[in-house]
Amino acid sequence: MKHGKKYLEAAKAVNRANLYDTEEAIALVKKLAVAKFDETIEAHIRTGCDGRHADQQIRGAVVLPHGTGKTVRVLVFAKGAKAEEAAAAGADFVGAEELVPKIQNEGWLDFDVVVATPDMMGVVGRLGRVLGPKGLMPNPKSGTVTMDVTKAIADIKAGKVEYRLDKTNIIHVPIGKASFTEEQLADNFQTLIGAINKAKPAALKGQYLRSVTVAPTMGPGVKINPVKLA
Template sequence: MPKHGKKFMDALKKVDRTVAYDPAEALALVKDMATAKFDETVEVAVKLGVDPRHADQQVRGAVVLPHGTGKTRTVLVFAKGEKAKEAEEAGADFVGAEDMVAKIQQEGWLGFDVAIATPDMMGMVGRLGRILGPRGLMPNPKTGTVTFDIAQAVREVKAGKIEYRVDKAGIIHAPIGKVSFDTTKLVENLRTLIEQLIRVKPAAAKGQYIKGVTVCSTMGPGVKVNYTKITA
């Protein structure tokens, strides 16, 4: 069992682990318990009633949070010609084709947070699967990062688009902002994510779909949220 520091244990005393708090109350508590010297990320864990071992119960996609995540994300776009120009005008940090593929393959360069590609580039980008795949950087149509609407894709990432994917335990982990955010903005970001997860509920998922929601800061303890009130 990992040992927690004094600050963590002191913060833990403020939480009733048997109670599921109202969203605003839970997030205000998370903010109050954040004691690190940096602006901690506020994270959410959503337990879903799905069996990820079955392909028809996978939950994966992306959503634009109304208030962003508080983090500036570096975007690489694989595109040529007019689409490359569109990417640059939309604010992409790096744009290229064969040159970028070679830079990643030969130099091991990974100076970006999100990779976007036009569909015609995927034959070339596919060679990077072993490098980008394990790091979650491979462009994917399910998350909107393989598209001809390059400008829109870049703008969404810059505006606060996050990707989500259910893990082997049936849990979605995602950032919803920083502790410096107003509680209201954190609640709205949380609501947007939960509503999106409800929209993409697999038809094969039976019984209770959302089984639990917990929020925490990077260094703080988790706080249970009454998820029935998130979308109320």
């Protein structure tokens, strides 16, 4: 993969052989975000889990204390009183069966998170092929299948992020924007690591956090010493 001049220049500031402390890594990552837009800072966590085994799956959600810096658009599948509650709680879109053809046939995807009441999962299930690959399917483990739509919407708008293993057993989660202070990014990062440590599968043998990297959207990654995070 070819990198531009800015990336290569920024990469010189990172000692690839070094495992940094959290505060050092975050200070460095802020300096590496040199794009003309406010870059997202992401954490990439390689685990010792094997996601092919059900008892080694990791999936959950956590509210970052300082949010993600992104305005999140929430779609809620609900009916009657729950639909009214969702609208009052600040959902960007609320609907039921009538949204299925709009999403399926018209390719409407102007939302970032989908919440559904349990009785609507039969309807939402028909959209599995569209929402699944995009990571938008509501899930009880991440708190997006719930009767408490008010809390779900409030958490999401406050900066709730989902974490889950990808096919290579790595977790990718945004922890804020380059414009955040070092303290805000460190708080968000520590909150995320705390949640992931709590989610450690009992069946796992060996090292849990294999490598932890923080990186801006367009810049190189900085490795954090995983031993100090356990």
